[in-house]
Amino acid sequence: MGTRISLTNRVMRRSLPLVIAVALLVALCLGRGATPAHAAAATLTIDTTTDGDVRNAVLTLHESIKLATGTLAVGALTSSECALVSNSTFSGTCSTTDTIGSGSADLIVFKTATFPPDTPATIALTANLPALSTGSDTISGVGAGVIVDGFTLDCFLISGEGSDSNVIQGLEMRSCPNDGVEISGGADQNTIGGSNAPESGGQCTNTTDDDGDGYRNDGCASVGSAEGMREELFTIVCPLSLK
Numbered sequence: 001m002g003t004r005i006s007l008t009n010r011v012m013r014r015s016l017p018l019v020i021a022v023a024l025l026v027a028l029c030l031g032r033g034a035t036p037a038h039a040a041a042a043t044l045t046i047d048t049t050t051d052g053d054v055r056n057a058v059l060t061l062h063e064s065i066k067l068a069t070g071t072l073a074v075g076a077l078t079s080s081e082c083a084l085v086s087n088s089t090f091s092g093t094c095s096t097t098d099t100i101g102s103g104s105a106d107l108i109v110f111k112t113a114t115f116p117p118d119t120p121a122t123i124a125l126t127a128n129l130p131a132l133s134t135g136s137d138t139i140s141g142v143g144a145g146v147i148v149d150g151f152t153l154d155c156f157l158i159s160g161e162g163s164d165s166n167v168i169q170g171l172e173m174r175s176c177p178n179d180g181v182e183i184s185g186g187a188d189q190n191t192i193g194g195s196n197a198p199e200s201g202g203q204c205t206n207t208t209d210d211d212g213d214g215y216r217n218d219g220c221a222s223v224g225s226a227e228g229m230r231e232e233l234f235t236i237v238c239p240l241s242l243k
Contacts, residue, residue: 043086043099044068047111051126059084061108061123061139062150068137070102089228105136110144110171120145120172131157135164135187143173149177161186172191 010195048058050226054067057080066072067085074085075093082094090093100106115121125148132139139156148171155176156167173180181192190213 020100020241023128026146026147040086040098041081041104041106042067042096042098043107043109045109045111047084047114049114049121049123051123055081057081062127062129065107065137067100068104068106068108069132069134074100084103094193095205102134105138105165108137108139110141110146112144115141115146117143120147122149122174124149124151125153125155127160127183128153129156131159131163131170132160132166132214133160133163135166138167139171140167140169142169144170148170148172149174151178152177154179154182156181158183158190159185163187164188164189168243 019220036067044059044064046059046064047060048060050058051060051062053060053062054073055076055078057078059077059081063072063155065083067074073086074082074096075083077094079094082088084089085094085096085098085100087097098104123146150173153176156180157166158181163185166187167190168181169191183190183192
């Protein structure tokens with residue numbers, strides 16, 4: 001829905017020239033500030049359990065968050081890293097026709113060949129992850145098997161007045177000594193996990209993904225597999241801190 005300007009009839013009758021002038025000014029401002037339709041926000045695919053920010057052949061969780069928040073330029077990536085950014089090309093430097101960075105609602109996902117849903121793989125943090133600080137970004141392990149282990153480090157930070165409407169879902173967190181997810185600094189409307197109910201009853205006695213969320217027997221404690229013990233979309237074995 002476009003911008004709507006609402007004026008009462010009484011004001012319009014008494015100030016019609018002013019209303020026309022305001023309408024023209026708004027139209028000029030909207031026209032000047034408008035941008036043409038552009039491609040979707042970028043999808044970044046993590047394909048390694050290693051941590052860090054090094055120019056090599058893989059894309060890490062650390063690097064993906066930096067790309068999504070604009071603290072790592074897509075043009076700095078190697079050709080192999082570039083291939084893990086949606087709609088990208090590499091001609092000496094990496095570029096993408098998708099929007100990416102601080103002004104874009106980017107999606108970070110995990111390659112299922114590296115993170116199989118039936119045998120989750122672990123990312124062992126070696127340094128604090130960058131903060132989700134620019135808003136509307138999503139980190140989703142849905143359909144993959146992802147464990148983030150902090151060891152002596154806290155896991156995720158969502159921070160800043162502009163860091164609203166982020167989503168973290170579909171993964172496990174372990175051994176984060178203070179915070180699994182810290183939300184602070186004025187960040188609002190962030191979603192941790194999902195809202196689907198876990199499978200139950202007879203759904204726990206088969207090997208079918210009954211609710212179609214990418215996980216078989218999620219939430220079924222009677223199932224002796226890592227995935228079967230996983231709660232719906234999200235397991236956090238660390239505190240959630242709201243500051």
